[in-house]
Amino acid sequence: MFDTNIYSVVLKRILSRAGPFTDDDFTAPGADLYQRLSTMKIFGAGGLGCEILKNLALSGFTDIHVIDMDTIDVSNLNRQFLFRHADVGKPKALVAAEFVMARVRGVKITPFFGKIQDKDENYYMQFAFVICGLDSVEARRWINATLVNMVDQNNPESLKPLIDGGTEGFKGQSRLILPTITSCYECSLDMFGKEKQFPICTIANTPRLPEHCIEWALVIEWPRVFPDKTLDNDDPEHIQWIYQVAFQRAQTFKIGGVTHSLTQGVAKHIIPAIASTNAVISASCCSEALKLATSCNPFLSNYMMYNGSDSVYSYTFEHQRKEDCPVCGMLARDFHAEPEWTLGDFIDHLNDTDTVQTKKPSLRTAEKSLYLQFPPQLEEATRPNLQKKLNELVASGQEVSITDPGLPFSVKLRVYY
Known part of the structure; x- marks a missing residue:
C-alpha cells in the first residue's frame, strides 16, 4: 500500500529547487499548490491508460476520471500490468481503477466503461485538462474538436489543454494542444497516412511482401x-489457420517474414504494442500534466517524437497551426479537382485524401444539397447527383461543406478546377 502523503513529500522536494529551465524569478510553491493538486480533476482515456493512471496517482493527483470502452483480453496481460488473468473479460476502466485505489491510499478514480463520445461538453468542462492515449484516429479527432468547440473567449476556464500520446511498436509521440491557441490534432492529420491497402491483383498474382501473403489468406483463401x-x-484457431496458409504461400514465392505476430497484426489491423514504448510516452504525457499543474518547468511546445527501434532517439518541434484547419482555423481549405470528375469521383478522392479522411460524407453548397447519406429518403433523392459532372454542380472557387457522422465538425473546401 502506497500513501499519497509520501509522494507529496517527494513532490515538494522536486518543486522546491529551481531547475535549468525555470524562470529567474522562480520561488518555491506554497501549500496551496499541493492542495490544488489534490482537488484538481484530471481525465484520461485510452490504451496507454495503465501507465498513465499509475503515473498520475503517484504524482500527487488524487481525483482522476478514466474512460475506456474495451474489456481485458489475454493479449493485454504482457504489458498492461494492472490486470491479471482472472480479470479477462472485465472492463479495463473498472479493473484499473480498483487496482490503483487499492494500492495508493488517498486516490479517487472514477471509471466509465464506454466511449468518450458518450459524454457531452458539460462532462468535459469539469476537468483541468485531458490526457488521451487513444488508439483511434476518429476518437482523437472527436475529442480534439470537442475541446476546441468548448472554448469561450470570455471564460478562461473553458480552455482545457489536451495532452495526447500514441505508440506504434518502438515508435511513439506525445504532444500538448492548447485549443484555439496552438495547432490542434486536425492541423496535423496529414502526418498520419491512411491505412495501407494492397491491390487485389498483387495479392492474387505477384506477392512481394509477407503482408501480401497474409492478405491473400484472409481475403481469398478463407472465403x-x-x-x-x-x-x-x-479466434486463435482461425488466426493459426491464416498464419499456416500464408506461410506456405510465402515459401512458394520465396518471401520471408511471415510470422504469427505479423499475421495477428495484419488480420486485426494493429501494430504490436511494446511495453517500453508505452512507458516512455506515458511518462512524457504525465510529465506535461505535472508541468501544467505546477508551472515547475516550461511545458512542451508542442510535439515530441520518439524512436526506440535503433537505440533511443527523440526530437521535439513546434507544429504550426493551419489557418485552413476545419476545426481551429478560420479559412476554407483549397481543393483542386479535375473537370472530368463526377461527384462520385470527388467523394472517392475525399475518402483517400490524408487531409480530409471522411468515411460517409454528406456534401452541400450554400445553395443546395449535393449528396446526403442520411436519412434514406434524402440519400435516394440526391443519389442521381453522384453520376453528374462535378463542374455542373459546383462552380470553380465555390465552397463545399462536408459533414461525416464520425466527426463533430464540418469540413469546408473551396473547389478549384
Missing part, C-alpha cells in the same frame, strides 16, 4: 475454403 464461415480475428 474459398470456408464459404459459409465468417473469419473471427479473435
Whole structure:
C-alpha cells in the first residue's frame, strides 16, 4: 500500500529547487499548490491508460476520471500490468481503477466503461485538462474538436489543454494542444497516412511482401475454403489457420517474414504494442500534466517524437497551426479537382485524401444539397447527383461543406478546377 502523503513529500522536494529551465524569478510553491493538486480533476482515456493512471496517482493527483470502452483480453496481460488473468473479460476502466485505489491510499478514480463520445461538453468542462492515449484516429479527432468547440473567449476556464500520446511498436509521440491557441490534432492529420491497402491483383498474382501473403489468406483463401464461415480475428484457431496458409504461400514465392505476430497484426489491423514504448510516452504525457499543474518547468511546445527501434532517439518541434484547419482555423481549405470528375469521383478522392479522411460524407453548397447519406429518403433523392459532372454542380472557387457522422465538425473546401 502506497500513501499519497509520501509522494507529496517527494513532490515538494522536486518543486522546491529551481531547475535549468525555470524562470529567474522562480520561488518555491506554497501549500496551496499541493492542495490544488489534490482537488484538481484530471481525465484520461485510452490504451496507454495503465501507465498513465499509475503515473498520475503517484504524482500527487488524487481525483482522476478514466474512460475506456474495451474489456481485458489475454493479449493485454504482457504489458498492461494492472490486470491479471482472472480479470479477462472485465472492463479495463473498472479493473484499473480498483487496482490503483487499492494500492495508493488517498486516490479517487472514477471509471466509465464506454466511449468518450458518450459524454457531452458539460462532462468535459469539469476537468483541468485531458490526457488521451487513444488508439483511434476518429476518437482523437472527436475529442480534439470537442475541446476546441468548448472554448469561450470570455471564460478562461473553458480552455482545457489536451495532452495526447500514441505508440506504434518502438515508435511513439506525445504532444500538448492548447485549443484555439496552438495547432490542434486536425492541423496535423496529414502526418498520419491512411491505412495501407494492397491491390487485389498483387495479392492474387505477384506477392512481394509477407503482408501480401497474409492478405491473400484472409481475403481469398478463407472465403474459398470456408464459404459459409465468417473469419473471427479473435479466434486463435482461425488466426493459426491464416498464419499456416500464408506461410506456405510465402515459401512458394520465396518471401520471408511471415510470422504469427505479423499475421495477428495484419488480420486485426494493429501494430504490436511494446511495453517500453508505452512507458516512455506515458511518462512524457504525465510529465506535461505535472508541468501544467505546477508551472515547475516550461511545458512542451508542442510535439515530441520518439524512436526506440535503433537505440533511443527523440526530437521535439513546434507544429504550426493551419489557418485552413476545419476545426481551429478560420479559412476554407483549397481543393483542386479535375473537370472530368463526377461527384462520385470527388467523394472517392475525399475518402483517400490524408487531409480530409471522411468515411460517409454528406456534401452541400450554400445553395443546395449535393449528396446526403442520411436519412434514406434524402440519400435516394440526391443519389442521381453522384453520376453528374462535378463542374455542373459546383462552380470553380465555390465552397463545399462536408459533414461525416464520425466527426463533430464540418469540413469546408473551396473547389478549384
